[in-house]
Amino acid sequence: MAASIAIHLEFGGGAxxxxxxxxxxHVTLPxxxxxxxxxxxxxWIQRNLLKERPELFVQGDSVRPGILVLINDADxxxxxSTGKLCLLSECVCVCVCVCV
Amino acid sequence: MAALLLxxxxxxxxxxxxxxxxxxxxxxxxxxCRLCFKDFFIHKFKAxxxxxxxxxxxxxxxxxxxxxxxxxxxxxxxxxGLSQKANKKLRFVPGxxxxxxxxxxxxxxxxxxxxxxxxxxxxxxxxxxxxxxxLEQVLDLPASVVATNPSPSEQPASAYKAAxxxxxxTDGSNFPRPQxxxxxxxxxxxxxxxxxxxxxxxxxxxxxxxxxxxxTLRQHLLVHTARTEGYxxxxxxxxxxxxxVKLLTSISLGRGAQLAQDTGFSDSRYGDIILVxxxxxxxxxxxxxxxxxxxxxxVVIPSVDTKTVDKASIQxxxxxxxxxxxxxxxxxVSTIYRLQLHTCFMHISALNISCVLQVSSDSLxxxxxxxxxxxxxxxxxxxxxxxxxxxxxxxxxxETTRLKSLLCxxxxxxVRDMVSDDVFDPFMHEL
Numbered sequence: 001m002a003a004s005i006a007i008h009l010e011f012g013g014g015a016x017x018x019x020x021x022x023x024x025x026h027v028t029l030p031x032x033x034x035x036x037x038x039x040x041x042x043x044w045i046q047r048n049l050l051k052e053r054p055e056l057f058v059q060g061d062s063v064r065p066g067i068l069v070l071i072n073d074a075d076x077x078x079x080x081s082t083g084k085l086c087l088l089s090e091c092v093c094v095c096v097c098v099c100v
Numbered sequence: 101m102a103a104l105l106l107x108x109x110x111x112x113x114x115x116x117x118x119x120x121x122x123x124x125x126x127x128x129x130x131x132x133c134r135l136c137f138k139d140f141f142i143h144k145f146k147a148x149x150x151x152x153x154x155x156x157x158x159x160x161x162x163x164x165x166x167x168x169x170x171x172x173x174x175x176x177x178x179x180x181g182l183s184q185k186a187n188k189k190l191r192f193v194p195g196x197x198x199x200x201x202x203x204x205x206x207x208x209x210x211x212x213x214x215x216x217x218x219x220x221x222x223x224x225x226x227x228x229x230x231x232x233x234x235l236e237q238v239l240d241l242p243a244s245v246v247a248t249n250p251s252p253s254e255q256p257a258s259a260y261k262a263a264x265x266x267x268x269x270t271d272g273s274n275f276p277r278p279q280x281x282x283x284x285x286x287x288x289x290x291x292x293x294x295x296x297x298x299x300x301x302x303x304x305x306x307x308x309x310x311x312x313x314x315x316t317l318r319q320h321l322l323v324h325t326a327r328t329e330g331y332x333x334x335x336x337x338x339x340x341x342x343x344x345v346k347l348l349t350s351i352s353l354g355r356g357a358q359l360a361q362d363t364g365f366s367d368s369r370y371g372d373i374i375l376v377x378x379x380x381x382x383x384x385x386x387x388x389x390x391x392x393x394x395x396x397x398x399v400v401i402p403s404v405d406t407k408t409v410d411k412a413s414i415q416x417x418x419x420x421x422x423x424x425x426x427x428x429x430x431x432x433v434s435t436i437y438r439l440q441l442h443t444c445f446m447h448i449s450a451l452n453i454s455c456v457l458q459v460s461s462d463s464l465x466x467x468x469x470x471x472x473x474x475x476x477x478x479x480x481x482x483x484x485x486x487x488x489x490x491x492x493x494x495x496x497x498x499e500t501t502r503l504k505s506l507l508c509x510x511x512x513x514x515v516r517d518m519v520s521d522d523v524f525d526p527f528m529h530e531l
Contacts, residue, residue: 013388014402056407068389
């Protein structure tokens with residue numbers, strides 16, 4: 001049983017418009033049996049933080065094309081291919097809207 | 101327990117230094133570490149200016165900053181490039197222009213002032229002179245804004261090297277010093293002007309035409325400001341991604357003939373003002389990552405197509421298409437970018453593109469002044485267009501066939517969206 005973890009979320013580049021303009025969020029993810037991964041985090045964000053237009057942020061299991069996701073300043077795209085990504089406490093997840 | 105490391109380590113190494121773990125993937129699979137990415141980013145900016153040799157030492161260059169990530173990144177690159185400690189210092193004299201388009205998106209006066217104040221703080225921190233231009237000012241522009249003015253003097257290629265040599269010898273003392281930023285008061289906008297602008301934009305039925313119209317208004321205001329404030333170059337912050345979208349959109353909008361200049365590195369159609377796009381080699385992702393890492397300040401201002409659905413306009417649809425394709429095929433944007441290079445070699449100037457709303461690339465084109473011969477010659481171009489949208493001016497226009505010679509195909513489509521069909525249809529048959 002994994003403990004609940006606290007993470008920092010940051011939205012930028014226009015993505016914050018979907019979160020009432022609030023850029024920084026410090027959230028605590030509830031404890032669950034398996035470690036948290038990005039897919040679950042996105043579902044959690046959609047349920048608990050996203051204020052409007054979910055289709056502009058999430059698409060399927062991932063973010064909508066045009067949104068850059070950085071975890072501790074590293075591109076999420078670099079990690080996806082290396083297997084299941086586990087989030088640990090105090091990590092910083094930044095979602096920046098990149099599309100023009 | 102402060103577990104700062106991820107459970108899964110990033111196994112890919114930087115393709116450049118091959119030592120540090122990679123932090124970002126750009127282009128088609130190139131993974132860079134943070135430091136190599138920073139060097140790559142900064143170097144690219146100086147390289148593109150140095151390679152093209154279009155900005156002469158001591159020249160006054162106006163930076164068009166929209167507040168968005170790309171143009172603010174460009175502002176930071178200019179700031180860093182000009183700083184004393186820079187390796188291979190940039191040598192021009194910058195100014196910053198920001199267009200307040202709050203009226204176009206229906207922002208209240210307070211909201212507009214707040215945005216402007218935020219950006220003003222950013223500009224003041226750079227120390228460059230800056231101009232806050234409410235979009236309403238475009239209604240006061242004379243028709244001559246679309247004229248091609250003669251360029252000051254033809255500069256042969258060898259003149260660049262000589263100019264640099266001279267600058268270095270004299271230590272830059274003969275060239276204009278960077279001006280002290282003026283204490284610019286936020287310009288007051290008359291409510292009547294705001295209403296007229298909103299009426300102009302509101303009369304356009306489709307979002308596609310409205311976006312095109314906004315682009316045209318923006319460009320006119322920037323060129324006019326550059327001319328009146330004595331700048332000879334205008335730097336635009338369009339990234340590679342945005343230009344790829346613009347290229348495809350231009351083809352859909354019937355602007356294929358102008359696309360080489362609309363999306364190329366330089367655009368010399370205005371003659372005395374040359375438009376330069378130094379960010380055109382940077383993808384939007386590279387810009388976003390750099391801005392995040394080095395906390396480049398930018399202000400996100402919603403535009404007319406923010407939060408709209410994919411099919412709201414041709415521009416929006418193209419952007420969605422390119423962005424989605426880029427996710428699965430990372431060389432999409434660079435492939436489109438290479439298309440632009442090919443079009444440069446086509447002799448597009450052979451086509452007579454003459455248009456009252458766009459600067460003409462043909463010296464024999466109809467001059468905008470003739471448009472006003474039969475009507476009030478003192479009115480500004482945009483006031484006339486605004487009045488066009490409420491129809492009464494039409495009855496003062498000369499024969500219907502004149503309209504065909506006054507607008508290019510793309511602008512005719514934009515204007516068609518502004519007036520009711522029963523008045524415009526006879527003209528459309530001519531086109």
